[in-house]
Amino acid sequence: MDSKIQVAVLGGGSFGTAIANIIAVNGHRTFLWMRDGQNAEQCQSSRENSKYLPGYQLTQSLQITADLAEAVAGTDLVFVSIPSHSFRQVTRQVRTLLKPDAIVVSTAKGIEPVGFTLMSQILEQELPEHDIGVLSGPNFAKEIVAAQHTGTVIASESERVFDCVQRTLRSETFRVYANTDRGGVELGGALKNIYAIICGMAAALGAGKNTQAMLLTRSLAEMGRFAGVMGANPMTFLGLAGVGDLILTCTSDLSRNYRVGYSLGQGQPLDEVVSGLGQVAEGVNTLRQVKQKADDMGVYMPLVSGLYSVLFERRAIADVVRELMLGEQSYDVEYIGQSHGQ
Numbered sequence: 001m002d003s004k005i006q007v008a009v010l011g012g013g014s015f016g017t018a019i020a021n022i023i024a025v026n027g028h029r030t031f032l033w034m035r036d037g038q039n040a041e042q043c044q045s046s047r048e049n050s051k052y053l054p055g056y057q058l059t060q061s062l063q064i065t066a067d068l069a070e071a072v073a074g075t076d077l078v079f080v081s082i083p084s085h086s087f088r089q090v091t092r093q094v095r096t097l098l099k100p101d102a103i104v105v106s107t108a109k110g111i112e113p114v115g116f117t118l119m120s121q122i123l124e125q126e127l128p129e130h131d132i133g134v135l136s137g138p139n140f141a142k143e144i145v146a147a148q149h150t151g152t153v154i155a156s157e158s159e160r161v162f163d164c165v166q167r168t169l170r171s172e173t174f175r176v177y178a179n180t181d182r183g184g185v186e187l188g189g190a191l192k193n194i195y196a197i198i199c200g201m202a203a204a205l206g207a208g209k210n211t212q213a214m215l216l217t218r219s220l221a222e223m224g225r226f227a228g229v230m231g232a233n234p235m236t237f238l239g240l241a242g243v244g245d246l247i248l249t250c251t252s253d254l255s256r257n258y259r260v261g262y263s264l265g266q267g268q269p270l271d272e273v274v275s276g277l278g279q280v281a282e283g284v285n286t287l288r289q290v291k292q293k294a295d296d297m298g299v300y301m302p303l304v305s306g307l308y309s310v311l312f313e314r315r316a317i318a319d320v321v322r323e324l325m326l327g328e329q330s331y332d333v334e335y336i337g338q339s340h341g342q
Helices: 014-025 037-046 068-072 084-094 119-126 141-145 159-169 182-204 209-229 234-238 240-250 256-265 270-277 282-297 302-312 317-326
Strands: 006-010 029-033 063-065 077-080 103-106 132-136 150-155 174-179
Touching (some): 006 014, 006 068, 014 029, 014 077, 014 141, 029 068, 077 159, 084 119, 084 282, 103 119, 103 159, 119 182, 132 159, 132 182, 150 159, 150 182, 150 240, 159 174, 174 182, 182 209, 182 234, 182 240, 182 282, 182 302, 209 240, 209 302, 234 240, 240 256, 256 282
Parallel strands (some): 006 029, 029 063, 077 103, 103 132, 150 174
Antiparallel strands (some): 132 150
């Protein structure tokens, strides 16, 4: 593969726009596809995604279009940065447009409800002939486009994917690490959104640093426990895509899911919070799916169960917190092979 390639980023949200801009700045021919034709035209002419990244100038070489065929035809590498609810639909649309050897990488942090399907599993199902990967990590788009130093993870079983994505994305301010545990990296990106809601809620209720530290570490324990049962490597959660992304998302109001939790902690109804956000907060949908899957598999996830009972069973937060604090005492750190609860 030549050093300079053709790349398409599908999805004009904040993260898709940010990585498309990096790739274009790196000298690759880059297309950013947006579903909304009017929005694409406006971004192309103004060189700014005023809806998702207002105030940040996009490089002149980035080509923004609403024509999916134009964006994808002839591309060597495609990033799918589409919310989980429409991820399969868009992936299916590009099936006949891709080059046979095109690499396809998901950046979406969600789970399809039917069959508890991860985004890269959708890629496997819809694009079985293509090498695939997952890009995930502690990556706020506003900081990426502001050239803040950032690390991310490309997960795949293919060395070809590692090499292509690392060469295409890396820059003086953006570093890409490799991981072969695709399922673990992807689960880390999806699960942490649940705990960001919990941490936002705790902050709104006046929780201190002790509480924050406890929530973060017990969240990490739950994530690793669940992912291990799902076949992932719990050690993955000690990396950027696990604890790194968890810390970022659970401690900053730049996180949509944290803001959802904060508003809920202030007493706003869930429907009102979600409708007023203006962007997708994957954590609410992921919570439903993970709660059901954890129950089905018998995985002990008290924080997930507690948040679920607050959001969907209308239980008082104070009652749930009391039960969590007075629940079964157990081991702090769990290792592979232990069967202890939290």
